Amino acid sequence: MQFVQLFFQKPDIDNMIHDLKKRGVQDAIRINVQDYFEFQDWALRFKVNPNTLKEAIDAVGPKVNNVREYLNKEGFIVAS
Numbered sequence: 001m002q003f004v005q006l007f008f009q010k011p012d013i014d015n016m017i018h019d020l021k022k023r024g025v026q027d028a029i030r031i032n033v034q035d036y037f038e039f040q041d042w043a044l045r046f047k048v049n050p051n052t053l054k055e056a057i058d059a060v061g062p063k064v065n066n067v068r069e070y071l072n073k074e075g076f077i078v079a080s
Contacts, residue, residue: 031062042067048076 032038033054043053048071056074060066
């Protein structure tokens with residue numbers, strides 16, 4: 001939880017333009033670590049905490065397939 005507090009500033013939802021319906025092919029290929037909502041969504045999809053996801057991204061980069069493989073090798077059961 002400490003990572004989330006240090007890495008992300010809490011978003012100002014009232015003054016923020018963020019259309020959650022705008023998801024494209026790029027979201028399916030790369031994890032955007034700068035987008036709080038997208039990062040949290042990937043952590044939930046992989047069923048890992050944000051710190052674990054950040055460690056995986058630091059190790060193998062932001063490509064979803066690489067992160068999935070890394071998490072599987074580290075013993076996390078990640079859905080396809």
